[in-house]
Amino acid sequence: xxxxxxxxxxxxxxxxEISNTEEQFEDLISRFDIVETCQWITNNNFKTVCLQFPDxxxxxxxxxxxxxxxxxxxxxxxLGDTSYASCCVDSVAAMHVRGNAVVHYGHTCFSKSNIxxxxxxxxxxxxxxxxxxxxxxxxxxxxxxxxxxxxxxEFEHCIESISKxxxxxxxxxxxxFVEIEEKPNRFLGRVIRNKDGEEFSVEDLTxxxxxxxxxxxxxxxxxxxxxxxxxxxxxxxxTRTVDRLEETVWFKRRRFLVEKCKxxxxxxxxxxxxxxxxxxxxxxxxxxxxxxxGKKSYIVSVGKPNVAKLANFPEIDIYVxxxxxxxxxxxxxxxxxxxxxxxELEVALNANREPYFATxxxxxxxxxxxxxxxxxxxxxKETMDVSLITGKIRETKVDTNEGTSTELAEKQNWALESIGxxxxxxxxxxxxxxxxxxxxxxxEEGRKGIPLQYSNEPE
Numbered sequence: 001x002x003x004x005x006x007x008x009x010x011x012x013x014x015x016x017e018i019s020n021t022e023e024q025f026e027d028l029i030s031r032f033d034i035v036e037t038c039q040w041i042t043n044n045n046f047k048t049v050c051l052q053f054p055d056x057x058x059x060x061x062x063x064x065x066x067x068x069x070x071x072x073x074x075x076x077x078x079l080g081d082t083s084y085a086s087c088c089v090d091s092v093a094a095m096h097v098r099g100n101a102v103v104h105y106g107h108t109c110f111s112k113s114n115i116x117x118x119x120x121x122x123x124x125x126x127x128x129x130x131x132x133x134x135x136x137x138x139x140x141x142x143x144x145x146x147x148x149x150x151x152x153x154e155f156e157h158c159i160e161s162i163s164k165x166x167x168x169x170x171x172x173x174x175x176x177f178v179e180i181e182e183k184p185n186r187f188l189g190r191v192i193r194n195k196d197g198e199e200f201s202v203e204d205l206t207x208x209x210x211x212x213x214x215x216x217x218x219x220x221x222x223x224x225x226x227x228x229x230x231x232x233x234x235x236x237x238x239t240r241t242v243d244r245l246e247e248t249v250w251f252k253r254r255r256f257l258v259e260k261c262k263x264x265x266x267x268x269x270x271x272x273x274x275x276x277x278x279x280x281x282x283x284x285x286x287x288x289x290x291x292x293x294g295k296k297s298y299i300v301s302v303g304k305p306n307v308a309k310l311a312n313f314p315e316i317d318i319y320v321x322x323x324x325x326x327x328x329x330x331x332x333x334x335x336x337x338x339x340x341x342x343x344e345l346e347v348a349l350n351a352n353r354e355p356y357f358a359t360x361x362x363x364x365x366x367x368x369x370x371x372x373x374x375x376x377x378x379x380x381k382e383t384m385d386v387s388l389i390t391g392k393i394r395e396t397k398v399d400t401n402e403g404t405s406t407e408l409a410e411k412q413n414w415a416l417e418s419i420g421x422x423x424x425x426x427x428x429x430x431x432x433x434x435x436x437x438x439x440x441x442x443x444e445e446g447r448k449g450i451p452l453q454y455s456n457e458p459e
């Protein structure tokens with residue numbers, strides 16, 4: 001029950017730390033690209049603009065708002081609590097105020113949006129010369145060894161200095177530059193270039209040693225599992241240590257979840273991504289995969305998912321999450337039912353996919369038609385195999401009359417459970433609008449307090 005309840009005393013007695021804005025950010029104009037932001041608004045003649053901030057930057061949101069208002073005549077709105085992850089552009093909240101554009105601050109996942117966006121990347125100091133010295137101590141300058149340098153987006157402001165020193169030391173190597181605009185070779189917000197500015201695809205890094213400058217987190221994790229380099233290293237500029245990245249245990253876990261996808265009868269398509277054409281496309285693709293394999297699928301949208309929310313649907317065997325690559329819920333083990341990437345469902349249910357993979361696809365956009373990792377969905381053939389988890393026989397039968405209509409069943413149980421019927425049997429089925437049937441009343445003052453103890457409840 002610990003996952004469903006919280007000690008109310010913790011909420012009441014929790015102390016909030018308020019950072020000193022003026023000490024933390026002495027020069028707001030240059031730190032948050034105020035001049036460039038105003039120029040972008042003016043050039044595009046935007047009338048209503050939303051400023052989206054992550055939680056850690058809300059303390060400076062009012063000051064940034066005032067600075068922009070001084071320089072340009074525009075209606076501004078501050079977006080704080082985003083619908084899902086703060087790294088994604090909250091186009092839904094912008095639509096609520098009929099915003100023409102969004103200025104996104106802080107860490108970003110570089111996902112496409114259906115609204116014009118100006119990205120203000122975070123900035124962190126980097127001692128470039130000392131960092132290069134650390135690299136030279138661990139990696140030689142032999143021309144036969146190819147290297148590719150990655151870096152956290154917060155070091156983008158000093159990329160000129162980084163590239164100058166890097167190419168002086170490693171002239172035959174590459175740098176994965178941050179790229180805001182959509183390009184053919186763009187991968188997870190990066191474009192790989194050499195000293196002459198020529199662009200390369202991630203497939204060209206197969207024989208390279210890749211080095212990421214920054215801290216350990218979801219960003220470098222996505223690169224290390226998605227790009228098939230010969231070796232991956234992480235250089236922490238704060239401690240100047242170099243660690244080799246290996247995700248062997250993680251890949252074993254993902255292959256286990258692929259087998260869980262094959263065993264599942266009911267799949268929940270968990271939507272944790274803001275509106276966009278790609279989101280609709282990948283949902284349709286996941287539904288098609290389930291239909292071809294005789295599995296029932298249900299779209300589940302619960303805002304920011306947590307253990308308690310998803311526990312309301314015990315009938316669902318596994319969830320496939322539609323979210324940006326920066327979402328870390330995929331690795332969470334607190335949930336009662338597993339959460340998988342769209343790629344894992346593809347590997348499990350698409351007969352055209354290779355069953356074994358050495359690299360992963362964390363960006364579901366790459367699975368769509370016309371993208372790098374797209375693969376046509378093959379209608380399942382009549383097969384029978386044994387589950388590696390339960391040891392039971394799985395059997396898939398094709399309805400020869402309709403071709404695409406299939407029926408999946410375990411040998412001991414041929415009936416698929418209906419979630420709709422299960423919900424109807426519950427005593428509480430949700431809020432009812434009763435439009436036209438509810439008496440109109442004046443607004444009254446409601447209860448005060450917190451759910452643990454309201455003011456009108458006895459002690």
